[in-house]
Each structure stands twice: as structure tokens, then as C-alpha cells.
Amino acid sequence: MCLSDYGHVPKPIGAGKTRKSNTPRELFGAAVTTLRIARKVSQEVVSAKVGCDQYYLRNIEQGKENLTFDVMYAIVSYFDMLPLSRFWDYAESLSGEEAQ
Numbered sequence: 001m002c003l004s005d006y007g008h009v010p011k012p013i014g015a016g017k018t019r020k021s022n023t024p025r026e027l028f029g030a031a032v033t034t035l036r037i038a039r040k041v042s043q044e045v046v047s048a049k050v051g052c053d054q055y056y057l058r059n060i061e062q063g064k065e066n067l068t069f070d071v072m073y074a075i076v077s078y079f080d081m082l083p084l085s086r087f088w089d090y091a092e093s094l095s096g097e098e099a100q
Contacts, residue, residue, distance in 0.1 A: 026063030028072070031091035033061045035079045050074035 036046055047057040052071055059065040060075070073084070081087035 023063060025060075025066065027091050027095055028067075029061040029063040031087065031094055032057075032075055032079075034094055035081070035090075036061075039079070046075070046078060050078050 032046075036043070043054050043057050043061070047054040050057075050071065051074060052060075056065060056071075057075075060067050060071070076082055076084055076087045079087070081090060
């Protein structure tokens with residue numbers, strides 16, 4: 001899938017800005033944002049593929065949602081990061097990079 005098919009580019013989170021990762025929700029959201037931007041896919045595309053509202057996904061990325069297991073699994077599966085332990089290892093490694 002190519003972004004040119006959708007006619008837009010994913011919105012960056014801001015130059016030099018990183019997401020907080022103090023809680024599991026924030027850690028999950030920061031990892032999702034990083035994966036989404038690295039793969040150059042929009043929140044609109046991801047939310048449609050995982051079956052949730054774009055507003056809900058945005059809140060997940062910001063660490064504001066207490067998401068269900070089903071949504072978590074769908075998002076992690078979309079990014080080919082199963083099993084869940086693989087995704088969480090990735091997310092925790094990002095958190096370690098921010099601390100440096």
C-alpha cells in the first residue's frame with residue numbers, strides 16, 4: 001500500500017517532539033506513532049484497517065485511551081509485530097532511547 005494511493009502524507013508529531021512514555025498507555029501510543037510514521041502511513045489508514053475511529057487511534061497514540069485487548073491486538077498485527085511480546089520489547093527499546 002502506498003500513500004500516493006490516498007493522496008496525503010502522515011502528519012508528523014512535530015520537529016524534535018517525542019511522545020511521553022511514563023505509563024503503559026503512553027509507551028504503547030509512542031511505539032504506534034513511531035511505527036506509523038516510519039512506515040509513512042496515516043492515522044486514517046491505520047484506523048480503517050484495524051476497525052476503529054481515527055479520533056480513537058489519535059487518543060491511543062497520545063496515551064489517553066484505555067484500549068481493549070482486541071484493538072491492541074489489531075494494531076500490533078497491522079504492523080506485523082506479533083507476538084505481543086515482540087511489540088512490547090520494541091516499545092520498551094524506544095523508551096530506553098529517549099532516556100539517553
